[in-house]
Amino acid sequence: MHDKPDEPVGQLIEEFLTARATRKPSPHTLAAYRRDLTTVAGLVAVDDGTTPLPLDRLPVSALSPRVMRAAFARFAAPRAAASVHRAWSTWNSFFTFLVAEGVVPGNPMPAVGRPRTPLPQPKPLRGEDTPEELLAAVAREDGRQRDPWPERDLAVLALALCAGLRLSELLALRVASVAGRAGERRVDVAGKGGRPRTVPIEAGVDRVLVDYLDSRRRRFGSRSVRPDSPLLVDRRGEPLRRGGLQYLVESCYRRAGIGDRVPRGARLHALRHTFATRLAEDGASAAEIMRLLGHASLASSQTYIEVTAGQQRAAVAANRTNRALSGLSGP
Numbered sequence: 001m002h003d004k005p006d007e008p009v010g011q012l013i014e015e016f017l018t019a020r021a022t023r024k025p026s027p028h029t030l031a032a033y034r035r036d037l038t039t040v041a042g043l044v045a046v047d048d049g050t051t052p053l054p055l056d057r058l059p060v061s062a063l064s065p066r067v068m069r070a071a072f073a074r075f076a077a078p079r080a081a082a083s084v085h086r087a088w089s090t091w092n093s094f095f096t097f098l099v100a101e102g103v104v105p106g107n108p109m110p111a112v113g114r115p116r117t118p119l120p121q122p123k124p125l126r127g128e129d130t131p132e133e134l135l136a137a138v139a140r141e142d143g144r145q146r147d148p149w150p151e152r153d154l155a156v157l158a159l160a161l162c163a164g165l166r167l168s169e170l171l172a173l174r175v176a177s178v179a180g181r182a183g184e185r186r187v188d189v190a191g192k193g194g195r196p197r198t199v200p201i202e203a204g205v206d207r208v209l210v211d212y213l214d215s216r217r218r219r220f221g222s223r224s225v226r227p228d229s230p231l232l233v234d235r236r237g238e239p240l241r242r243g244g245l246q247y248l249v250e251s252c253y254r255r256a257g258i259g260d261r262v263p264r265g266a267r268l269h270a271l272r273h274t275f276a277t278r279l280a281e282d283g284a285s286a287a288e289i290m291r292l293l294g295h296a297s298l299a300s301s302q303t304y305i306e307v308t309a310g311q312q313r314a315a316v317a318a319n320r321t322n323r324a325l326s327g328l329s330g331p
Contacts, residue, residue: 008054
């Protein structure tokens with residue numbers, strides 16, 4: 001049982017974040033937790049019903065269902081449904097933690113309404129042959145680059161397009177993450193939320209990765225490709241970071257001349273969506289897509305199946321014979 005059942009909410013938020021940190025979430029995830037918790041807590045008013053209390057004076061016992069509903073109503077007014085839904089989930093996790101620690105007797109969040117948000121729609125690269133054009137363009141050494149490294153750039157695109165890795169997953173890879181015997185090669189991925197998964201890779205991707213590591217040995221020496229070394233590095237041999245990886249992918253789009261075929265707001269993620277969409281087009285089930293992409297729920301994977309079905313229906317509707325038949329039908 002917790003020895004201070006009426007601690008200030010601000011202190012308990014710090015305890016919760018410390019407990020979450022052991023799961024090794026990304027800094028962006030932890031920052032989002034903190035923002036959601038402190039913002040909603042800052043809207044809690046328990047004295048006169050209108051004046052919020054500072055977090056170091058707000059007792060956790062004051063967070064009743066009625067108080068939380070009022071705070072979330074204030075929070076939701078200027079925000080999108082997705083932001084409210086995310087904050088609700090964060091607070092639900094926070095209260096689950098407090099219940100487990102014996103700080104509060106129950107979780108009030110089931111009594112707080114939350115909006116139902118539609119799952120985000122996939123945003124793959126547009127154009128039937130766009131992925132192939134992108135890979136071919138990047139494989140060619142571009143004389144306009146100050147220090148071209150096509151082997152490294154191609155390895156990044158291959159892992160995103162043919163293994164569906166997220167940006168954070170790419171950055172977390174080590175040289176030893178690519179493992180397995182010939183014909184059974186795989187990438188061991190540290191997935192979102194700490195969920196590990198294994199993604200098979202075919203001979204083409206394996207060859208691209210071998211060529212990349214060979215080129216890295218020539219640039220920086222054999223010690224640069226030790227098993228525990230980061231798999232992806234910049235042109236100085238330093239671990240590739242978030243901004244550098246995003247810039248690399250953007251530059252690949254420019255070199256291939258396909259910038260207008262990349263959906264807005266889905267730059268690197270468009271490669272992952274392309275991987276999943278092509279899986280669906282080629283007959284993969286939602287369960288298979290879920291395992292390969294590391295989704296937490298089957299619903300996220302199902303959106304790729306639904307989009308593919310919609311595209312198939314649109315293609316049938318565009319058939320000129322269908323249009324001719326519509327002109328022959330009666331009133």
